[in-house]
Every structure is written in C-alpha cells, then in structure tokens.
Amino acid sequence: MPETVFGLPTHAILVHATVVFLPLAALAVLLHAFWPAARRRLGIGTPLLAGAALVLVPLSTESGEGLEEMVGENALVERHAALADGMLPWAIGLFAVAVGLWLLDRRRMGPGRSGPPRWLPAVAAVLAVVAAAGTVQQIVRVGHAGAQATWDDVVHASPAGGGDDD
Numbered sequence: 001m002p003e004t005v006f007g008l009p010t011h012a013i014l015v016h017a018t019v020v021f022l023p024l025a026a027l028a029v030l031l032h033a034f035w036p037a038a039r040r041r042l043g044i045g046t047p048l049l050a051g052a053a054l055v056l057v058p059l060s061t062e063s064g065e066g067l068e069e070m071v072g073e074n075a076l077v078e079r080h081a082a083l084a085d086g087m088l089p090w091a092i093g094l095f096a097v098a099v100g101l102w103l104l105d106r107r108r109m110g111p112g113r114s115g116p117p118r119w120l121p122a123v124a125a126v127l128a129v130v131a132a133a134g135t136v137q138q139i140v141r142v143g144h145a146g147a148q149a150t151w152d153d154v155v156h157a158s159p160a161g162g163g164d165d166d
Contacts, residue, residue, distance in 0.1 A: 001062060009070075018057060018060045018139075021056055025049045026135045028042055029097055032128070034125065046098045047101075054095045061088070065081070076145070080146045093131045101124055101128065104120065
C-alpha cells in the first residue's frame with residue numbers, strides 16, 4: 001500500500017472513509033432492524049455497506065502502522081493505535097448482524113416459506129442495537145485519540161488566549 005496519495009498520508013484518506021462508512025452502516029443496521037419500510041428499501045444495501053466498512057477497517061489500521069513509522073511513536077499515537085486495534089471486532093459484529101438481518105428479511109418475504117420463530121426478530125433487534133452502539137462508540141474513541149495524537153502539539157504550541165485577535 002502506498003504511504004501517500006496526492007501528497008497526503010494514505011491513512012488520512014482511508015480513515016475519513018472509515019469514519020463515514022461505519023456510522024452509516026450502523027444506521028442502516030438499525031433502520032433495517034426497526035423500520036419495515038426502510039428494510040424493504042435497504043435490502044442487500046445494508047450488508048454491502050457494512051461489508052465495505054469492514055474492509056476499510058484493516059486498510060485504515062495497516063496504513064496507520066505505516067504512518068506511525070513515519071511520525072514516530074509517542075503515548076498519544078500508541079493509545080490511538082491500541083484503540084484502533086479494537087475496531088475490527090466491532091466491524092465484524094456489525095457486518096454479521098447486517099447479513100443476519102438481510103437473511104432474516106429474505107426468510108420473511110420468501111415465497112411459500114414460513115416466517116421466522118417469534119423470538120428471532122427480537123434477538124436480531126437487540127444484536128443490532130449492541131453492534132451499532134458498540135461500533136459507533138469505538139469509532140468515536142479511536143477518532144478522538146487520533147485527533148489528539150495529530151493536533152496535540154499544534155494546540156499546545158498556539159498562543160495563550162486561542163489566537164483570536166478580534
């Protein structure tokens with residue numbers, strides 16, 4: 001994987017895509033689980049979106065390891081990297097729930113098929129909430145740690161008073 005794209009670190013580009021796709025996938029999973037009209041419209045889009053987000057996570061992590069070698073290690077970078085390592089299990093869980101919801105929906109709408117057991121949609125809904133909430137909280141924690149690692153020196157180097165001279 002190239003370390004830079006158009007002069008920017010590859011990590012910055014991939015991370016921004018990940019930060020967009022993961023919460024969107026979490027939202028799609030929740031909509032799929034709780035809103036029948038959205039479920040019909042989303043269809044295969046929910047697991048596809050969650051799958052794209054899942055692919056982005058290890059790409060972001062890998063590019064981050066390359067960037068870490070370029071900028072050097074410090075406590076903030078190491079905290080960000082440690083939190084980022086915890087993102088993949090949540091992305092896998094979100095993808096698994098998205099696929100499960102889609103399969104459940106196909107079972108509901110399949111011709112000549114009986115519906116799922118009564119308890120299954122309730123379990124799927126609980127799993128959707130857990131996967132979506134866990135994914136979003138982890139992406140926020142990782143992103144916050146990454147922002148601190150990126151901007152801490154800049155903020156602490158700014159003049160007292162915040163620099164506004166108005």
